[in-house]
Amino acid sequence: MLAGSIRTLAIVITIFCIFSPLAAEKTAKSAKINSPAISPYLEFHRDDLVQWQPWNKATLQLARSSGKLILLSSGYYACHYCHVMKRESFENPTIAAFINRNFIPVLIDRELNSELDAQLLRFMDMIGAPQGWPLNVILTSNGYPLVGTVYRPANTFLEFLQQVQTNWSQDQAYWERIAKAASEQIVADATVPAFIIEAPQQQQHILDALAQQARLVADKEYGGFGNGAKYPMSPQLLALLKLYTLQPSAWLETHLRMTLHNMASSGLHDPLGGGFFRYTTDRRWLTPHFEKMLYDNVQLALVYMEAARVLDEPAFQHVATVTLKFLMQFMSAPTGGFVASLSAADEKGADGGYYLWTITELESILQSQELNFALRFWQVIAAEEGQGNKQYLPVGLAPSDTELAELAKSSDMSKTQALAMIEKMNQKMLIARKSRQALRDEKRLTGWNGLALLAFSRAARFTGERQYQQTANQLYMFITKELWLNEQLLRTPDGGISELADYAYSAAGLMEYARLTGNTDHYRECAGLVKQAWQRFYIDGFWRRSEDLELLLPYTVYPVTLPDTELISPTAMLISVTLMLDDYLERSYTERAITALKTADGDLVKSPFFYATQITNWQTTYANN
Template identity: 35%
Template structure:
């Protein structure tokens, strides 16, 4: 046997191609090899930007003695969780069923059928951190597999049964979901907010943007200012904490501490897409200078560092450089003083830079002690200082870029970038979003519309999963609403048709994570749980709701209501991971339709649409049409016309439309009368 990872395209797998471990890719052939050899499988799942993945690789996988034990006792499979989220999802669930907290690196032990019987995450080389040493684990698992097969069988059967039950969904009461229920759930989420440092929960602190969006939506419905304060504080501390790159823009994945100082420094495309999206939604009302600055800086980072040659967006930037976590980003006081001789004292005060350091004897730039924006002159001076440090940082060895283009993550960023470009009047952002959309449809899509999940080095690989279709459909709808190009709507209709054909559960409703003709794994997962990315079923709910409202087609609405009916059984059991589904339920039942009768290119039409920039309306659906006669017979705007020959807007909720408005002043008054929240 030999290490076969050199034949792969994933940067993460290629990082391990020179390991002395005989790594194999996940394949039917590898599973068959385990069966013929009579060995258990060691499955290691990680990703290129993962700090602890690097640690375990350096300590164990690069060590010849450890590799010799692995090669002797196991068939060793290495998987990039970003390339194969279907595999990762199954075995993360299995680990959770073992009572362990999930994460990466994921280390699972399987039989030759791919059925798990034990596992963990990071294991140190020797007994430490309260965890057994990796070599000891290898020997113990191998001995049990050989000598106590009944234990392996017992664990395997229990895990497999639990996984199958988990993916059937939950029986029991199906509470009626209403907006009032959403507000009660938001109140419960609010109890988990950290009143001192902001955000949800305690260390480690993740952005949890879907939960924050639930709170913001409830605030918009109820006027509960306390909910808005939680969201604004969370976005403020994330924007001013060490989780944000104050020189280059962009957010790291999460904070290791409660006060948002010290991140794991990897930057993920999906995190930045989601944080930007929420900043944008909240900025519609707050007009926060800080939030606007972070949006512009992060988009600048995206377009400077994350655009691939094909025009798509790269996946991640590593946490480590030169083998050290965060080395690229941190500063000593001496370095800053040398670069800023006339401004060092003030800059170091504002950005928390000291001789002793604020993290591991060095300094992470942050403004947690100065979260408020200073006067214009002071901020301009600080910007000049940051530019000097940024230029100096460019001479350092940068962390690695994982430049594979993931379809689902691109969908998230395309939506956000298009929305931001429309809101701030930045056509180049919309152009970049459209270019990325074309890159996906050119490189990661077959002629029949079927999507691949990953693209790199000229190779599109791995069957598209639910999230790919959901997030790209959402992106298509965003681009359609902004540009009016029918191409985008037609593409979304084709993708949702493919979802219905290949992913829909005909028995009880909802969409499976994988297609019916994809590789058969030990279980076909289906849930509506948010993880690092929003749940595909939750995103599809918004897509179906908007598709119904924009086209009048009944089938998307019926599929959406079936989804809500199916997944509502989980609300009584545990609603915490269902935030995306809950948020988009509001869009399904209480969307604010903005129907503009007029030409999109007309200056007066554009003036009407521009009014929306001053109102936070997460459920809005914008439909610009020449004639309402083309709307379905039961659409509330059917038959509505221009007034006085001018482009005219109607605000429709449910079966009722507002009075017409054919001026920006009248439209603004309509929204204010409807108690839609505008600038504070």
């Protein structure tokens, strides 16, 4: 019966969803949505025509009593297509009226409700639907996910909603059963028996499988992984650098060097202000998706620092230095810590408008020789409809010797002159860009600032640079004085419910800071935070990702380990820090960490690439305990 219901749901998805090729991403005003003061994303939607409700028990009870479906929309401020969907659909009188009449609309900031967002993504994955943001999931009146979609143009989004509503109104009981069966399947899939990986030969077998899977998915022509849109995949890069130190191989060294060079010298990297964009939409690293995330840039600073050491490549340390400088210059908050992101949209709502230049603008900034040079060197980005002529994106932090030689030859100059030309053009463009505004999501998330403390503490320890030490000191004070109160972490200085990732990443930051200072009190502070993490989130061998007891979905999934995503696995990171604090913790915590480290499930064995941090940690931590 269950299998048949799931097959039916798959057919429903096909009927409901004419999927958009863009996988990402007045009536009464929306004054009720959760925590607008904490979330610029929710504040951004305050004046939508859709009457957004908060995600809480009262809203779910309203859905049950009315028999209406719930439209749960999840997004974040830096997301371009979240901005587009707001403009096209949530401010559209016809669409908003249909939603308000037939649905209970709920809006969440995924960066503040990441556990709920993760559960919805798990549902989308199970039904084979596109995943990304904005993520719009339809739930039954009892809270079971039924169907979902990412960004759609206004007309197809309205058609989608109308089809869902028509089917629901014709047979609510049937669709409730289908949705409940899907949720039961999610729980069944997630509760397969765990097992222990303890023998050295077992560990080596999975470590070899990780190397093989990485090689299988590696893009051997352009670097990175996969043949579509390219993400940095920082957790995997860090793990593969560790794997290279354990098992050196020519192909891995070649691939790491190519990947790291191409990311820094392509459209993924901003050569004017520094910093990396979230991803590129193509496999050649040419066309970026223009948001810049704090977590991407602190993790990539760690990647390039480690690559400089492991691969003995000074150019990679330069990339790390430029990235850390970008964070200090553009993402620091005046009251302490770092902000969450820079939006893909500029102050006029144009995607990439802060970074792109028309030929007319370039002619007014650069001299004729510089302009001709730039047009050979920079990337052409096709303009969006209605935005005029094609636009140019400055690219290239440091071209390779071959690229530089070809560029110099085509411009009838020496390589030294070409480098000087690049630097001069970049300075002119950076000055011109000061007249533009990059919108910031001012949220200061605890976990992401913990990763920043890790990066700056390590940079200070590796280089001895005073500016890194000062930034690490400020981050330490920010976390321990504003976020760590009464042995509990806040999600942001303004409140919010903390998550496992907040504790794990802050613990990693405090651990690296203690290594920098050598102060035993700092080790003890870190140990105190680690104790709270284990007590709050590790329950009978399973991990709880959030302290939010009101996820309110009628099912809950507790894993035995968490994978690497765009962020390093918080469970792997907490285990690693715990084992480093053996002298400051009771033995019971070390024993829990060892047990958690060697516990695995079928997903880890089938997809080791997505558990790369956990797997490579076996060789460097568990082997010594």
